[in-house]
Amino acid sequence: MLAKRIIPCLDVRAGKVTKGVKFLENVDVGDPVAMARYYYEQGADELVFYDITASNERRGIMLDVVNAVAREIFIPFSVGGGLRTLEDMRAVLLAGAEKVSIDSGAVRNPAIISEGARAFGSQCIVLSMQVQQTGERTQVPSGYEVVIDGGRVFTGRDAIEWAHEGERLGAGELVINSIDRDGTKRGYDLEITRRISESVSIPVVASGGAGAPEHLRDAFTRGAADAAIVASIVHYGEHPIPDLKRYLRGAGVEVRDAITLEVR
């Protein structure tokens, strides 16, 4: 049985890690390479980097970060933020990322999902979607709407429908990031996570809102998530990853025992 994954998320702006609270006040919490190494050693199962100021001039800085991380950590990590073309994806994968995460770019141009899957394999393509509860209506029957551009633009697209479309187009994994919960520490949005996870055959990653160990337990049980993204809950040292895993193991959730071994 697969272990439930804990995935620290590092928002990177101009080569430095920040954590957006509701995508507003950004608090600088450090150097991405040092933080990646720290989480790797702590037993993180995977990492995700979001380039939150992705622009063409800045792309080079991010690629340097990816390169440096790939030389030091030997668990999978994905990179997202502003990836729009196959060339963007290729550059990040060649620099050493295991997966690319696409978000707003995929909503604007869904073909990028299938093109990416064809070129690099579905396992490389993570479709990240920001969702917000905006009320049930004909166009948005689930009541959860896809939003893009850091939560600023409403698309009128139903989140569940978009998840299915993403799977059909070849995404290998889905990240469900709740805008309502992001930065609130009130817990993941279990309802949308579960509804999507139970209706697709690819892994689903819960994101947005983790503030306590119970929130992770809930994501993995009631939310039916395969993995959970964590940020502030781990970034400020309040709940180190080993503590989270100890708690989850005690709650009956299968997690990976990170082992330390002398290798040379």
Add this chain to the structure above:
Amino acid sequence: MIAIVDYRAGNLTSVKRALEHLGHLECEITDSADKIRAADRVILPGVGAAGATMENLRALGLAEVLRRDVAAAGKPFLGICIGIQVLFDHSEEDSADCLGVLPGVVRRYPNSVDGRQLKVPQIGWNRVRQMQPHPIFAGVPDGTHFYFVNSYYPVPADSSLVIADSDHGVPFAAAVARRNVIASQFHLEKSGAAGLKLLDNFCRLSF
């Protein structure tokens, strides 16, 4: 020199980075038959589909090199992920005829087991049970988690080839070995300290 076989797939550089991190600096990503023949050890890594992998290996003239000059010649060989699957006779993926170095076939994970949905591809960390002592696992506790990314799994015709197994809805061979040929379904280069340990062990094995 350790040759990392370049057959135009992804994930080649991460194996090289891991080897370099371990201090095995003499490694090269190559599609040269001569270099592969001259190498002390050969690694066939990567992610990809069986059909495309076999097509590329054949087009590059490497399928026969791997069969004859590596596997049959006793050269230490390590297959990772798609690199384990193409060792067998045939894969359900793309109905591909594979290298036939080991007897058996490669099947797709079922979409459901006992009415319960199974996520395919298998993406994540799964517990690996060591079925028989093998030096590749030296120093690694039984039951350690390794990182898997696959939709297909090998079914060896000879169960004595299986040195470790795991379970994703169905039990499957997670690692196989026969003399100089060793292969794993999981990504050693992405499995943290335990994966690095296996990679390091491979680099030190002699037969």
